[in-house]
Amino acid sequence: MTLSEQKKGLIKICHSIHSKGMVSGSGGNVSIMVDGGILITASGVSLESAAEDNIVFVDHQERFSGPIRPSKETMLHLRCYAARSDIKAVVHVHSVYSVALSCMRFAQESSIVPAYTPGYGIRVGKLPVIPYFCPGSEELAMAVSSSIAERDSVLMRNHGLVAVGRSLDEALNLAEEIEENAKIHFILNGMGTCLTDAQIEELHANYH
Numbered sequence: 487m488t489l490s491e492q493k494k495g496l497i498k499i500c501h502s503i504h505s506k507g508m509v510s511g512s513g514g515n516v517s518i519m520v521d522g523g524i525l526i527t528a529s530g531v532s533l534e535s536a537a538e539d540n541i542v543f544v545d546h547q548e549r550f551s552g553p554i555r556p557s558k559e560t561m562l563h564l565r566c567y568a569a570r571s572d573i574k575a576v577v578h579v580h581s582v583y584s585v586a587l588s589c590m591r592f593a594q595e596s597s598i599v600p601a602y603t604p605g606y607g608i609r610v611g612k613l614p615v616i617p618y619f620c621p622g623s624e625e626l627a628m629a630v631s632s633s634i635a636e637r638d639s640v641l642m643r644n645h646g647l648v649a650v651g652r653s654l655d656e657a658l659n660l661a662e663e664i665e666e667n668a669k670i671h672f673i674l675n676g677m678g679t680c681l682t683d684a685q686i687e688e689l690h691a692n693y694h
């Protein structure tokens with residue numbers, strides 16, 4: 487696949503994320519792995535406006551050329567790829583229910599979001615919430631990538647979620663699954679029951 491085709495694929499996913507209402511304003515950022523580095527969305531540009539002239543190539547040392555600056559979370563993306571050689575795409579969104587969940591008071595600083603459905607149980611399982619760090623900071627990049635080293639998704643306190651995959655579609659599907667589970671959490675309003683650890687382990691034993 488050529489770089490231009492890879493850009494087109496990335497732009498398509500950006501527009502899809504925006505049309506699904508998973509970001510607002512210039513929030514969220516998306517990248518894919520390409521030869522020698524990554525293609526990533528631009529800083530301060532809405533995903534709705536993603537286009538060939540505002541997708542930025544950044545190498546593994548975080549260098550880029552040209553007037554368009556890459557997303558301020560570029561380090562976070564690069565660290566995720568460095569932590570996992572099998573992933574090809576990183577999606578970061580501020581979808582409303584996931585952000586709301588990330589702002590809730592949990593019993594501990596490092597908490598787990600409950601899983602309500604088997605689909606979520608198998609694809610996400612026990613979603614960790616990492617502590618709050620300033621967006622764009624090295625601390626956030628490190629905290630996210632150390633979670634991503636072990637699993638495909640993580641919730642960032644008072645911020646949003648990161649999902650990774652072997653393709654853009656896979657990463658976006660995961661982000662949507664997390665958003666849906668977060669919505670279910672609020673619809674249940676404390677009246678639901680979530681899957682138990684044993685039920686999640688059974689899912690993994692049967693489907694992995």
Ligand SMILES: [Zn+2]
Nearest residue numbers: 514621645646
């Ligand atoms: Zn963000």
